[in-house]
Amino acid sequence: MSRYRRVNIDGKSLYKTETRKTAAALYPGTFAVINGSNLFxxxxxxxxxxxxxxSAYHEGLGITDQVPSGHSAIxxxxxxxxxxxxxxxxxxxxxDQAITVVAGQAAAVPTTAGTYKVIGYCQDAVTTTAVDFIRIRVRADSVVVS
Incomplete structure (x- = not known):
């Protein structure tokens, strides 16, 4: 059971989305790009x-259900x-913890040495014991931290 029921928290989904088929199964709340084959x-x-x-609500799927490979995703x-x-x-x-992307999932920017692009900031204070969701606010441009 997820702490959230939907991915889009700000309610701007009607005019701030793209729809494509998926190149592979994708979980809601993960990050995607459009590849050379015009797929997510x-x-x-x-x-x-x-x-x-x-989430693939149009297929009866919820926030914890993968969008299958080759299916339409938003x-x-x-x-x-x-x-x-x-x-x-x-x-x-x-x-306000800095968040980056690692293997498609949001992740806290590590405290170890390295260079990381910050895509947003955590808006929750929570400890999760399994894969779950956190709320983030996206920043304008990726900031590189070392």
Whole structure:
């Protein structure tokens, strides 16, 4: 059971989305890009124009159900100020914690040495014990932190 029932928290889905078939099965709340075949593909890192995959309500699927490979998916534009419930691994998340993308999922920017692109900030203070969702607010441009 997820803490959220929908991915699009800001309610701008009517005019801030793209619809494409999927190159592979994708979970709602993960990040995708449009690949060379004009399909949604999992984004592995923050790169170019990205989308947050929405639930496939049109197929009777909920926020925890994968959109099957080759099926129609709705991708919400990742734009300044928008808020989404995004899929994260188990862990502790704090309000205003910097968030990046790792293997298609939102992840807290690691405290270890490295360079990371910040795509937004956590809006929840929560500890999850399994894969779940956190609410993020997207920032205008990716900030690189080292």
């Amino acid at each position: 593909a999992q984004a592995t890192t923050p790169i170019g124009r990205m989308y947050v995959v929405d 991708g919400n534009y990742l734009e300044e100020g928008r808020e989404f419930a995004v899929r994260v691994a188990a862990g502790t998340y704090t309000k």
